[in-house]
Amino acid sequence: AKDSPRHEWFYWPALKTGDECLCWIGYDSARPEMWPCFHSSFHDSMVPSTSHKRESLECCVILLLDQKLKAKL
Secondary structure (H helix, E strand, O other): OOOOOOOOOOOOOOOOOOOOOOOOOOOOOOOOOOOOOOOOOOOOOOOOOOOOOOOOOOOOOOOOOOHHHHHHO
16 A cells, blocks of 8 residues: 555554454445555554563454345344
């Protein structure tokens, strides 16, 4: 992705370890106008060196819904 002034950056500094997570949609066939969500990480110098190390898990999930179930959502 090229840098753009239209990009938005969000920062969540206070997630609770193991209790919270961030999830985002990469694609939705019902909303094809949606763009992928690029993500990154950075070194935060405000975090004490004695704190727990950050853990990250990235997975891709495909969810297929039949029309009856989709209509209930």
